[in-house]
Amino acid sequence: SQQGEEDPQALSIQEGENATMNCSYKTSINNLQWYRQNSGRGLVHLILIRSNEREKHSGRLRVTLDTSKKSSSLLITASRAADTASYFCATVMDSNYQLIWGAGTKLIIKP
Amino acid sequence: NAGVTQTPKFQVLKTGQSMTLQCAQDMNHEYMSWYRQDPGMGLRLIHYSVGAGITDQGEVPNGYNVSRSTTEDFPLRLLSAAPSQTSVYFCASSYDRGQPQHFGDGTRLSIL
Numbered sequence: 001s002q003q004g005e006e007d008p009q010a011l012s013i014q015e016g017e018n019a020t021m022n023c024s025y026k027t028s029i030n031n032l033q034w035y036r037q038n039s040g041r042g043l044v045h046l047i048l049i050r051s052n053e054r055e056k057h058s059g060r061l062r063v064t065l066d067t068s069k070k071s072s073s074l075l076i077t078a079s080r081a082a083d084t085a086s087y088f089c090a091t092v093m094d095s096n097y098q099l100i101w102g103a104g105t106k107l108i109i110k111p
Numbered sequence: 112n113a114g115v116t117q118t119p120k121f122q123v124l125k126t127g128q129s130m131t132l133q134c135a136q137d138m139n140h141e142y143m144s145w146y147r148q149d150p151g152m153g154l155r156l157i158h159y160s161v162g163a164g165i166t167d168q169g170e171v172p173n174g175y176n177v178s179r180s181t182t183e184d185f186p187l188r189l190l191s192a193a194p195s196q197t198s199v200y201f202c203a204s205s206y207d208r209g210q211p212q213h214f215g216d217g218t219r220l221s222i223l
Contacts, residue, residue, distance in 0.1 A: 030209055042115070042201055042214030043154075088153065090212075097209035098169075101146075101153030 006089055006102040014110050019076040021105040023089035024069075030092045032065060032072050037086045037104070046074075046087075051094075079109045113137050117202050117215035124192045124222050132187040132218050134202030140213070142205045143185040144169070145177065147198040148217070154201065160185055161208065192222045 007022045023032070031050045035043040049056045049065045049072065056063045062075040076083055086106045090099045118133045136143065144159035156169030160179040174196060176188040185204075189196060199219050203212040 033211060035212075040216075042216045043203075043212070044214070045211040048211055090154075092209040098156070099209065099212070101155075103151060103153045 006087070006105045008105060009103070010106045010108070012108040012110060013079060015079060015081055017079055019079050019083070019107055019109075021074045021087050021089075021107070023072045023074070023091075023102055025072075025089075025091045025100075026070065027091075028094040029067075030094045030097060032063075033090045033092070033099070034061075034063060034072075034074050035088045035090065037088065039085075043088060076107075079107075081109050081111050083107060084109045115202055115204055115213050115215040117200075117218050119218060120216065121219045122221070124189075124220065126192060126194060126222060128192050130189050130192070132189075132200055132202075132220075134185045134187065134215060135183050136185075136202075136204040136213070137183065138204060138206075138213065139182060140204035140206050141182065142208050142210070143179065144203050144212070145175070145185070145187045146201045146203065147171065147196075148201060149198050157187065157200075189220075194222045196220065197222045 005024050033048045034046045037043045047058045047063050049063050060077045065072045086104045088104045089102045115136045141162045145157040146154040155171050157175050158177040160166045163182050166177050199217045201217045202215045205212045
């Protein structure tokens with residue numbers, strides 16, 4: 001069962017622009033995590049936001065969480081070619097701490 | 112610090128063959144899990160373990176077995192390979208359930 005759904009499925013922007021990806025989910029969560037996957041590699045954890053947090057920053061990354069709308073967004077500012085990757089959200093269910101993954105957003109940064 | 116190591120990186124099997132995908136981590140993590148990743152879909156949990164000697168089924172366990180005899184190793188066994196098991200398999204570990212996962216680079220498996 002897929003709880004997290006990312007939007008858009010694909011995003012292509014110019015280097016230097018900001019990229020925003022969204023994640024929606026259905027049930028009560030303990031935390032929400034964002035991961036990056038470069039082509040042919042495993043996923044790499046980027047940032048975790050807890051259910052009682054509304055915003056979190058890490059370098060050029062900004063994550064927001066709106067539990068009333070059951071949604072989160074990942075903003076990458078001043079994008080670089082190296083940001084080209086797929087980005088996944090994973091929601092951790094409050095009931096059993098299982099991670100449920102979205103299908104991902106494929107981000108392409110054009111030089 | 113190697114993190115999570117998966118072997119092999121690529122494998123081609125014939126229908127009906129069996130094989131074991133290896134996974135080892137050197138971070139002393141208690142929680143380990145196996146996922147499969149198919150195009151256009153999120154990761155789907157196959158099996159997981161919360162510690163040595165303890166395993167449980169995930170969302171898509173049929174056709175797969177696991178064991179956890181040590182903290183470090185968590186092999187995934189395909190019992191009788193089927194074309195529907197063609198996928199990329201990822202092993203992940205974390206110090207506890209629901210915490211950030213550390214992933215291996217995956218095993219790309221094709222079943223003919």
